[in-house]
Amino acid sequence: MAKDDRRTMVLALLVVVIIAVPVVVFASMQNDNSNPTSSTVDSDALGRMVNVTSFARVVSCAPDITETVYAMGHGDDLVGVTTFCDFPQDVLDRKVAGTLTEIGGYWDPSIEQIVDLEPNLVLISSGVQTHLALIDRLEAKNISVVAFYPGKNLDEVFTNIDIMGQVFNDAKKASQLTAEMSSNMNKIKAITSVHTIKPKVLFAVWLDPLYTTGGATYVSDIITGAGGTNVFGYLTGWPQPSMEKVVEVQPDYIIVSGTMMLMTPEQIIESMHNDPIWGQTPAVKTGHVYVVAGQAENCFLRQGVRMVDAMHLLAEILFPNDFSADVPNTIGSEYQNYLTPLPDYASGGMTMLTPMAMTQV
Amino acid sequence: MPAEGMLLRIEDVEFSYEAVHTLNGVRFEARPGEFLGLIGPNGSGKTTLLRCINGLLKPQKGAIYLEGSQVSKMKLSEIAKVCAGVPTDIPDDFNISVEEYVYLGRYPHVENIWWEEREDEEQVEHAIECFELDPLRRRKLFEVSSGEKERVLLAKAVVQEPKVLLVDEPSAHLDLKFKLEVMERLHELSRRGITVIVASHDINLLIKYCDRVIIMKNGGIVKCGSPEEVMTPELIRDVYEVEAVVVREDGELVAVPKRPLREGEKRCAPGKG
């Protein structure tokens, strides 16, 4: 090629790209969904309307979603879950038996493994980038995708249950579930509201450095719902306050989430006793440090249907006399043993335990 | 309009580097095949003048004509076909072979984007032969000695098929033998019709070979003429502020510096614009 032709060539190439790019983008936006529908979701967490062709063979990409599916009674429809999904027990049993496949972790679902299961429906979280990236490819294979809210607060959790009701065409069950949860929350509130002074609670997600919850988070809502005050409620998000602040706020109760830490729950409590700052807090001095691990921890940190259990547990910790409960300082997956039945003041009798406690084997 | 036969014409060129007046009313002409020497003290504007001729610098006033066309109006690629420059040295970290380096000189003439054509190869081979670079072909540039490097630089300039060759301080780091060799080759090139302009501090070397010598001071041309006309003790004293004698030895003209002038002896040099 001669030098003079070069400029023409460059321009030609650029024209090709400038035309091709919008064509590709446009072509990708064409959707074709002409399949029989079992259920319709009017608006999922991304505002999409989704026609679900069938809800047999479902993949869940988040542990809280898995729990919600089970709560709706459709646990048997699941064929794929994440490595972190571990509740209820049926999930673990089925993984061992090989009837439930792990499709990746929470942050990195494997599209290949999802597709390999030949699901009809995949449930994702709208807050995870890698989940969103799955939508196009799954829909290209005529797999319905429904997105759920990440659960920043209790409202989102209730909305998720609503959406789940639309997914399984069982709005009745969904509203039953939410009604029960609300009712239990109200009962807890009724019991604890007699106390005008709310105990100060510090919830530590991590201890070194201290990671705690500010106000307006899911965990903060649990604390408030249990009748306590979040000592760091004036902050937002998940802050890392300095130890001086701990001295300043003087928590009466400290809840530590202990699964990820290297020490055993007992060691954690002991180290806090020996720590110069932690040791000075009212919580440590009065022996009100509680370490939640295993499934107990999941109640607090997994934004899903078991949050009422978390609220219940925390309320029992804060006001043991009101609940006739005796919760030990270290609580693991046997936490449900400590949940006493909630009295039903209106009817004067006892009401059922919370739904999730029922499904435990 | 250029006069007949004039290859290079410089008319009243003025150039300033950020308010520092480097060139002032420079004018001269050169014929094809002339060997011109450019001398003058540091800062007299020799290098600046060379840079103006090949278009690297644009004079604020005046014009330079190459083969009748004004340099400031010519495209870079056109200037490159007519005018070539030989640098003082090649950077040491350059990792290509001698052969590849000489090929770079063909750039202004290569038509094809990628591969060289027969004509380009012929030119390069001819130059390699001329400058005895055959045994050094594959050597990397940093493996080549100073004397050999000089030949390489000249070969690259020659394949550019220039009509005007601008050489800046060719012999600065060369020993006696190579100094003479370089000048011999440049002289030969001028005999072949190329106008060669050499700027150098080595006065005696230039006056030995050049047809004409231009002596500059403070951005202006003090005198332009044959070596005999230019090499006078008076001029040397005015321009270089050095007391010198000029002798003729064995047919050769030689300037012998004696001592630098003291403060009181200096006076303004003529020829300032």
Added chain:
Amino acid sequence: MGQSEKMEGQTTKRTKKRLYLIMLLGSVSLFVLFILYLSTGQVKLGFVESMQALVGYLGKLFSGGELTTSEFIVGEIRLPRAIAVIGVGIALSVAGAIMQAMIRNPLVDPYITGTSSGAAVAATVVMVIGFGITSSLLDFAVPIAAFVGAMAAFFFTMSLAEASGGRALNYVLAGIVTGTALSSVTTLLLTSFPTEVQDPLFWMFGSFNQIDWTKALLIILPSLVMCLIALLYARELNVILLGHEQSYQLGIDSRRLRRWMMVLAAMLTAVAVAFVGIIGFLGLIVPHICRIMVGSDHRLLLPASMIIGANVLLVADIICKTATGGELPVGAVIALVGAPFFGYLLVRKGREYAG
């Protein structure tokens, strides 16, 4: 004297032969790796089954028809991913080669003008602060932001560099200024939103697991075109290594050419980074490996960088995909694979290789 006649035409022939040789070997290797790529992944499909699936997929592209699971996996997941890998491989390698020619420094990689920091900050902002965009554009929000961020950072660096002299060193320093400033913004964002940290971090490690056909095409088409454009200027890249004055008198305004070439390199980098995150080391190591193998002549170096870059990235991503558990970050794997190989080459041929 007669010797020179025999040598006529030899130089070009020799260069041509070397080019064809490396392209041939590289292409064969690329083909093999491509097939290997299609046969590996988190779902175990045998080689034969993968090939059958590929053929089936291609057939159904034209005839239309329901894809089997294997065909879907090979054709809709692995095939576009392979193409994207090749696209990113050629883009980053050529961008790296260009930047090394522009800055004349062997430590230079395509991110030196701040493109990676710009992309990271923009992507982090989108991922952390939220979308608020309709879902069909959602998937594009991050790549668009990253591309814009990368180019914006580059143009900022360029204006800073040109304003301070426009020389190679100015670009390096301006790039450092832009890069560090933007990186600290990213860090601030991440510490302010610790719960949202995972998405941006994963993105920054670089990964091909979100590639679909649209993204693959949007990577490969611009990359190929821009690499072709770079190839058209291969000889000019050779000449400007002589420095500004020398290339000027050979007829090239090296400052102007450098600006355009840098824009090209920045665009190649931005396209790669936008869709797959920040893949380090490739743009740095591959041109050097190629220089050791074929020399500094850009007519050999650029095509070689393309083919070697594609090969290296395919190998790295195959390792990433098939590693235990989840996926590894590609950049780290490249460093593990590329650095020792580079070290070996350096020891073997380092003496000849001075720059």
